[in-house]
Structure formats: C-alpha cells, structure tokens
Amino acid sequence: xxxxxxxxxxxxxxxxxxxxxxxxxxxxxxxxxxxxxxxxxxxxxxxxxxxxxxxxxxxxxxxxxxxxxxxxxxxxxxxxxxxxxxxxxxxxxxxxxxxxxxxxxxxxxxxxxxxxxxxxxxxx
Numbered sequence: 001x002x003x004x005x006x007x008x009x010x011x012x013x014x015x016x017x018x019x020x021x022x023x024x025x026x027x028x029x030x031x032x033x034x035x036x037x038x039x040x041x042x043x044x045x046x047x048x049x050x051x052x053x054x055x056x057x058x059x060x061x062x063x064x065x066x067x068x069x070x071x072x073x074x075x076x077x078x079x080x081x082x083x084x085x086x087x088x089x090x091x092x093x094x095x096x097x098x099x100x101x102x103x104x105x106x107x108x109x110x111x112x113x114x115x116x117x118x119x120x121x122x123x124x
Contacts (some may be wrong), residue, residue: 001025001114003094008119012060015084015123021077021094021116031114032104033077037090037121046105053056055101062088068069084096084123091118 007019019035034049048068050056056068067080077094095118097104107113 001031001096003096003114003116005092005094005116005119008092008121010072010122010124011084013085013123014086016080016082017084017121019079019081019092019094019119019121021079023075023077023094023096029072030098032099032101034095034097035068035077035079036093036095036105036108037088039090040094040116044108045090046108047092049097049101050077050099051102056102057105059105081121084121086123089121089123091120093118 002025003021003023005021011017029052032049032051035047036044036098037047038044045106047062048058050070063081069078096114098112
C-alpha cells in the first residue's frame with residue numbers, strides 16, 4: 001500500500017481545511033485508515049480513524065470539529081477540519097493499519113502501520 005496526502009496549508013484560526021489521502025497498491029479495504037499529527041519533539045498523536053465497515057473514532061481534542069470519511073470507490077481518505085485552532089498546527093499523516101479500530105489511534109509505533117509522507121497544516 002502506498003499513501004499520498006494532500007490538502008495542507010496555511011489557514012487563519014476558525015478556518016477550515018480538507019485533507020485527502022489517496023491509497024494505492026494492496027487491498028486497501030481491509031485496513032483501518034486514519035490520521036495522525038505531529039509537532040517537533042512530540043510524539044505522533046492520533047486524530048481520527050475509520051475501519052472498513054464505517055466505525056469511527058476521534059481524539060477528544062478534535063471531536064465536533066473534525067470529520068473523517070472514506071470513499072472506498074476512490075481509495076481515498078478525507079479529514080475535514082473546521083474551527084481550526086493554533087494548536088492544530090502540525091504535520092498530518094495518513095495511516096493504513098491492520099489493527100482494529102479500538103487500537104489504531106493508541107498505537108502509532110505499531111510496526112506494520114503504513115504511513116504517507118505527511119502534509120503541513122499551519123493555523124496562524
């Protein structure tokens with residue numbers, strides 16, 4: 001599986017962005033997909049995840065503001081980010097994980113996770 005993110009950029013506080021992650025290669029549908037973010041000198045933080053039957057998990061810090069969605073036909077994962085805050089500034093990474101939905105956001109170091117290259121989101 002290969003993952004390519006896009007959609008990052010600079011936005012003012014209160015603004016919105018939509019990130020996309022296009023997956024190719026293996027049978028993507030059997031993976032849980034998700035978004036993590038990371039700032040320098042900090043651990044990678046789970047943001048949102050969705051499994052192949054549509055079960056979704058969010059980090060408490062983004063509930064009510066971010067929406068994750070998955071278009072299986074296009075092999076694309078999205079993250080709609082609204083009401084952005086300065087503390088949302090980070091590099092955002094797409095992940096494909098063989099872990100179940102309850103485990104994905106808590107296990108960024110799982111050795112079989114597949115990562116995209118990341119996209120910078122700056123809220124300022």
